[in-house]
Amino acid sequence: MTETQTRLLMNRQRFEDMHVDSTPAPSAKDGEVVLALDRFSLTVNNVTYAAFGEALRYWDFFPTGIDGQGLLPVWGYANVVDSEVEGIEVGQRYFGYFPSATHLVVKPGKTGARSFRDESAHRADLPEVYNWYQRSDNDPFQSEAAESLHAIFRPLFVTAFGLSDFLADENFFGAKQVVISSASSRTGYSEAFSLRMQSEDIELIGLTSAGHRDFVEGLGLYSKVLAYDDLEQLDPDRPTVYVDVAGNTEVQRRVHQHFGEQLVHDAALGAAHTHEPPQPDEDLPGARPVFFFAPVWVARRQKEWGPEEFNRRVGEAVAAFFQHVMKHRLIEIREQQGFEAAREVLTEMLDGRTDPAIGHVIRLKAD
Ligand SMILES: NC(=O)c1ccc[n+]([C@@H]2O[C@H](COP(=O)([O-])OP(=O)(O)OC[C@H]3O[C@@H](n4cnc5c(N)ncnc54)[C@H](OP(=O)(O)O)[C@@H]3O)[C@@H](O)[C@H]2O)c1
CATH class of the missing domain: 3.40.50.720 (NAD(P)-binding Rossmann-like Domain)
Structure with missing residues (x-):
């Protein structure tokens, strides 16, 4: 496990003011799992998480402990690097909602073969859809190539x-x-x-x-x-x-x-x-x-259709969409390394200079 945790902090009032800090990496206490973020996407949607950070409580998902500084939420893949939870082992890989930081400590509640829910107290009354993590290393439809598309789209x-x-x-x-x-x-x-x-x-x-x-x-x-x-x-x-x-x-x-x-x-x-x-x-x-x-819509349809039927319908539609994206080569995936690159991509988006033909992906772990 890496000894250091690195975070990309954002000023909650002036988003272009971002900096990286380093602290000792967390370890898992009883009932906890530590995930190390590996690959995540950045699109204008992430800028909106900052824009609505106060109003829709996006800053509350991943508290920083530093006044006025936020951790921007991102979508991506992380590996378990420490676990004190039965059924979740070091090396498993999960897709979900992460802070712009190398590490996230979660408290998995119900765990299944495919997913778990983070039951951390501060996330309890935040929208449900963001609190679930999907296991990807045992998913036959996941692959290295599909990860970037999933994270982006x-x-x-x-x-x-x-x-x-x-x-x-x-x-x-x-x-x-x-x-x-x-x-x-x-x-x-x-x-x-x-x-x-x-x-x-x-x-x-x-x-x-x-x-x-x-x-x-x-x-x-x-x-x-x-x-x-x-x-x-x-x-x-x-x-x-x-x-x-x-x-x-x-x-x-x-x-x-x-x-x-x-x-x-x-x-x-x-x-x-x-x-x-x-x-x-x-x-x-x-x-x-x-x-x-x-x-809100996801919660309603999951209730009406049931989670399995909901996942089936969304899964089918996503698969058809990915086929279209790949067949017509709609975007070029641009993968870069580290938070400095993430800061530059976000600055471009904040300035409205982003190129829609590029799909930005950030890696934190060297292969
Ligand atoms: N309500 C929800 O639940 C929900 C969920 C997901 C996304 N969204 C929203 O969808 C929007 C698009 O997100 P995305 O991730 O799909 O974007 P994206 O793919 O990164 O979009 C890039 C495009 O957005 C426009 N754009 C770029 N910078 C901008 C800026 N600073 N201000 C305004 N427009 C800008 C430009 O489009 P044009 O040149 O064509 O104008 C640009 O080509 C976001 O505002 C996001 O919040 C909402």
Whole structure:
């Protein structure tokens, strides 16, 4: 086991202010397991964890013990390096939600062959979906190559799958088309893919920055792609659902003004620039934006469908999506080593300079 724990700390008010610190590595006490993070992804979604860190309590998952400093949550794979829990052995590998740190101490509750739940007291009232860890070294569908795709896409795809399921359940609120902003984002095009699985008829329109338009057209997932500047070219008389991926309030206002009463639903998914979920203006025409928080949907469907059926449906959809991503080579995986590289990737994302064609993966352990 490594002797030192290294963490990438983020100033909870000024996200660009990040630094690495080192402390002695933890060891497992009775009922505890220590996981060493090996591989994790970084996408704009992680920036949103910081943006909503206070409002949605993302900073509470992994307390730092240092005033004003947070550990950004990331999705990835870790190996058990110390265990005082029966059934969890050193060397097992788990996928889940980790702090941007080399080590995480968990208190597994119920453990099965495939997963455990972290029962640490400070996580008890945080959304359930983040508290589960899936074993991957005994999973025949996991491989070195699949790990990066899983780390990058899985949490985003589950959100997209959930929102599509919700919209289909509501009969698309009577809409004929869905307009998706940040169409180049992984969440945006996972949404387009999932909506297409729900309905052949609904028109899918992607809005993106002018510089990302070719990339979005190349995805082959949208019926039509427009740069933000051109959104007023859309037919304002068609009943429309808006999926607001990254919470740009100026684009949101223009969409509402353009469609007016024909805007039948606005599903707000995230925000990358603010410290609060954006507060829409009171006088926005059309339907009021409603925040779609995936963990709430996951909890509801797990209850209604049962966890096994839920996993089966999501698993099938994820597999179909990964096939599409790989067949069309939608992204290039860029794997880098260490927290300094992570800091640079995050800085790029905070500045809005990220290239959607790159899937960023950080390794902490040399092979
Ligand atoms: N509500 C939920 O439960 C939930 C779950 C998952 C994700 N989300 C949200 O989905 C959003 C996208 O996440 P992702 O991981 O899919 O992103 P991603 O794949 O890393 O997206 C990159 C794209 O996001 C846009 N972008 C980049 N930097 C930005 C910035 N600083 N501000 C605004 N937009 C920026 C650009 O798209 P364009 O050029 O096309 O605009 C860029 O090409 C996040 O805001 C995230 O919070 C929400």
